[in-house]
Amino acid sequence: MLNPEDLYELDTDVPELAGPVLLHSLDGFVDAGSTGQLVREHLLEALEHRIVARFDVDSLIDYRARRPSMTFDRDHWAAYDAPELVVRLVEDDAGTPFLLLSGPEPDRLWEGFTASVLHLVKRLGVGLVVGVHGIPMGVPHTRPVGMTSHATRPELVTRNSWFDKVQVPGSAAGLLELRLGEAGHDAVGLAVHVPHYLAQSAYPAAAVAAVEAIAAATGLSLPSERLREAAARTDADIAEQVDGNDEVEKVVRALEQQYDAFAGAAERDNLLAESQDMPTAEELGAQFERFLAEQDGPEPPA
Numbered sequence: 001m002l003n004p005e006d007l008y009e010l011d012t013d014v015p016e017l018a019g020p021v022l023l024h025s026l027d028g029f030v031d032a033g034s035t036g037q038l039v040r041e042h043l044l045e046a047l048e049h050r051i052v053a054r055f056d057v058d059s060l061i062d063y064r065a066r067r068p069s070m071t072f073d074r075d076h077w078a079a080y081d082a083p084e085l086v087v088r089l090v091e092d093d094a095g096t097p098f099l100l101l102s103g104p105e106p107d108r109l110w111e112g113f114t115a116s117v118l119h120l121v122k123r124l125g126v127g128l129v130v131g132v133h134g135i136p137m138g139v140p141h142t143r144p145v146g147m148t149s150h151a152t153r154p155e156l157v158t159r160n161s162w163f164d165k166v167q168v169p170g171s172a173a174g175l176l177e178l179r180l181g182e183a184g185h186d187a188v189g190l191a192v193h194v195p196h197y198l199a200q201s202a203y204p205a206a207a208v209a210a211v212e213a214i215a216a217a218t219g220l221s222l223p224s225e226r227l228r229e230a231a232a233r234t235d236a237d238i239a240e241q242v243d244g245n246d247e248v249e250k251v252v253r254a255l256e257q258q259y260d261a262f263a264g265a266a267e268r269d270n271l272l273a274e275s276q277d278m279p280t281a282e283e284l285g286a287q288f289e290r291f292l293a294e295q296d297g298p299e300p301p302a
Helices: 032-046 110-124 172-182 204-218 225-242 246-263 281-293
Strands: 008-010 021-027 049-055 070-073 076-080 086-091 097-104 128-137 147-151 187-195
Touching: 008 110, 021 032, 021 110, 021 172, 021 204, 032 086, 032 097, 032 128, 032 187, 032 204, 032 225, 049 097, 049 110, 110 172, 128 172, 128 204, 147 204, 172 187, 187 204, 204 225, 225 246
Parallel strands: 021 097, 021 128, 128 187
Antiparallel strands: 008 049, 049 086, 070 076, 086 097, 147 187
């Protein structure tokens, strides 16, 4: 087992922090609607920040699986887009510092990576760790964005679960939350529900919901105006594509009825359950996907 400090380097000038929040969002796992990507890009664009810790990507990343970009200029190699797995110190709108871990999900040494993050959590006195990403769900875009929350303590879970016990492919973020709980640290995960026919597109409405949930869970003052503007534009584009197309409108109405039936039933709140009287969400979504594939999709936010 590697020494946890061998996988990261911490700046020597990190200020004293009083139980900061550590927000993490890694590339490489499921992120429907680019939810996590939109959140971190928005926060880094809107808030002051600087890198305070770097992880050893040469040890953690399989370059042949995810080849970094290089620039060739006429007769020589001019640039190399080196991957970065870093922790940034960010200040919210009220001047409260928090930490943001972002970069590619490690391909190797998951246990070593999580041990290093736990070491960093203890070293910086982190009070709460929060992860966020999007997951595809059989829900319509015309209903409020839903969310599944999970945590290392039941008291930290603020959203009713849409799931029962399931097995899913693992992730470094999931393992990190598990190990944090085993070590007695508070950690929360937020999985934002994205209509699965929009899962491959940037869906700012999901990012807005994620930012609001992060702020509610942490007490941080986080901006969301630009995300809201992008969400309004995207929603208008989707509505324009749907409007007047009878077949697609029927699909949306069917998804709405299925969503309302499940969401309104106290004894059946699992959206993955099958409906007896309607086509499945997957069958309806497939029709919608075929329609959207023929249209000009909504542009991602700037």
